[in-house]
Amino acid sequence: MSDYPTPGPRDDAGSRPAPPPSASSGGEANWERAALERIALAAIKEQRAARRWRIFFRFAFLIVLLVIVFRVFHASSDKVTAAGRHTALVTLDGEIAPDTNANADDIDTALRRAFEDSDTAGIVLKIDSPGGSPVQASMINAEIRRLRARYPSKPLYVVVGDMCASGGYYIAVAADKIYVNKASIVGSIGVLMDGFGFTGLMDKLGIQRRLHTSGANKGYYDPFSPETPAMDAHAQQLLDDIHQQFISAVREGRGKRLHETPDIFSGLFWTGEKSVELGLADGFGDTRYVAREVIKAPRIVDYTVKESLSDRLARKFGTAVGSAAVKSLVVDGLKLH
Numbered sequence: 001m002s003d004y005p006t007p008g009p010r011d012d013a014g015s016r017p018a019p020p021p022s023a024s025s026g027g028e029a030n031w032e033r034a035a036l037e038r039i040a041l042a043a044i045k046e047q048r049a050a051r052r053w054r055i056f057f058r059f060a061f062l063i064v065l066l067v068i069v070f071r072v073f074h075a076s077s078d079k080v081t082a083a084g085r086h087t088a089l090v091t092l093d094g095e096i097a098p099d100t101n102a103n104a105d106d107i108d109t110a111l112r113r114a115f116e117d118s119d120t121a122g123i124v125l126k127i128d129s130p131g132g133s134p135v136q137a138s139m140i141n142a143e144i145r146r147l148r149a150r151y152p153s154k155p156l157y158v159v160v161g162d163m164c165a166s167g168g169y170y171i172a173v174a175a176d177k178i179y180v181n182k183a184s185i186v187g188s189i190g191v192l193m194d195g196f197g198f199t200g201l202m203d204k205l206g207i208q209r210r211l212h213t214s215g216a217n218k219g220y221y222d223p224f225s226p227e228t229p230a231m232d233a234h235a236q237q238l239l240d241d242i243h244q245q246f247i248s249a250v251r252e253g254r255g256k257r258l259h260e261t262p263d264i265f266s267g268l269f270w271t272g273e274k275s276v277e278l279g280l281a282d283g284f285g286d287t288r289y290v291a292r293e294v295i296k297a298p299r300i301v302d303y304t305v306k307e308s309l310s311d312r313l314a315r316k317f318g319t320a321v322g323s324a325a326v327k328s329l330v331v332d333g334l335k336l337h
Contacts, residue, residue, distance in 0.1 A: 086299040087291035088114035088123045096132030096140075096167045104139040106305040111140075114303040115147045115154055122295035123156040124287050125175060131166030134191065134242050141249055144174035157294060159287050160184045165269050169280070170246055173253030177294075179285040180272030186280050189250060190267030191242045193235055254279060 090110040096102045114123045125144075131137070148156055158164070158175040165188035172178050180186055247265050251258065258264070258279040275281040285294070292298040 084299065085119055085121050085297050086301045087295045087297045088117065088120045089126065089287060089300050089302045089304065090114055090123065091126045091128075091302070091304045092140075092168070092171065093126075093128050093161075096129055096136045096171075098133065098136060100132075102129060102132065102136075104136040104143075107140050108143040110303045110305045111143060111147055111156075115151045117303075120154055120301075121297035122154055122291075124159050124290055124295075124300075125156060125171075126159045126161060126287055127164045127168050127172055128161030129165070129168035130163055131168055131170075131188065134167060134170070134246070137167035137170040138245070138249070140171045141174045141253075144171070148174075148176070155295070157290050159285065159290055160186060160272065160281070166190065170249055173250050175253075177282040178280070179283050179290055179294075180275060180281045181286070182271065182273040182284060184272035184275070185269050186272055186275035187264075187269035188267055189246055189265045191239045191246065193239060257282070 090107065092102050092107055094100055094102045096104075098104075111123065111125070114120055144156060148154075155176045156174075158172040158178045160172070160178065160180040161184065163185040164172050164178075164180070165185055169187060169189065243265075250265075259277075261278070264278065264280075270278065270280070272281060272284070276283065287300065288298070291300050
């Protein structure tokens with residue numbers, strides 16, 4: 001037997017390659033690798049979840065902080081601190097309704113603050129509104145008359161912007177005088193009730209309305225039921241009653257200045273220039289003109305109630321939740337437009 005080693009395959013360096021690993025050692029390595037991968041993936045997922053929660057809480061904290069800061073700022077800015085003689089300004093803008101900025105509670109609050117301030121020489125109520133709820137308009141009208149009687153030395157003048165129609169004019173007639181622009185829209189002394197009827201469409205689609213009530217008239221004005229002569233007569237009487245309340249308020253507020261014509265209470269509206277001719281308004285002028293030339297107190301201080309962010313969100317949430325129930329009431333369709 002030769003002492004020389006048995007020839008076999010060699011690599012380029014001249015040495016034999018290492019023998020391949022056994023099956024048992026390969027399975028053990030694969031198991032360890034899979035376990036490490038699972039641990040690593042779990043750690044990554046946990047880190048991502050923790051990071052997402054940190055981001056969420058940071059955003060939540062930021063939102064809460066902003067709301068607190070806004071509330072503090074709003075609370076401080078809501079308190080009017082006006083030293084010296086001035087003209088108080090209250091703005092009524094948009095549709096007059098409980099769920100808008102032009103609601104009776106806020107407008108009345110602003111008017112009371114303006115009248116109660118000892119430095120207030122006079123008040124300007126700036127109106128730019130197409131109308132709205134007859135109840136809200138009547139409440140503001142009554143509060144203006146009450147405040148004028150309590151503070152007779154402080155006049156209140158209405159200054160009209162683009163429009164002072166229907167419910168807006170219902171409020172305006174409670175003022176000492178009304179000032180307009182020649183191109184303003186004024187009037188629309190009337191009441192409407194609007195809605196839709198779907199009975200014809202339901203018949204075409206083969207849909208049957210099943211409505212059960214505990215009162216003979218409980219289903220009045222249901223949009224999915226046919227209108228009857230009795231329903232129509234009742235609705236007309238309702239509108240006429242509110243219209244008469246509106247007419248009485250206009251006559252009481254304008255007095256002999258109003259030049260009544262057959263169309264004055266028909267729901268028509270006119271330009272500011274024509275409204276002065278008809279006695280619906282007293283003259284021309286904007287807020288600064290009235291403050292400077294009429295009240296003789298050119299400094300203007302705004303008493304309008306500003307809605308905070310949290311109040312706005314709460315109002316919108318409440319409106320969204322209750323809208324379905326409110327829309328089912330016929331009173332919601334009654335508007336001074």
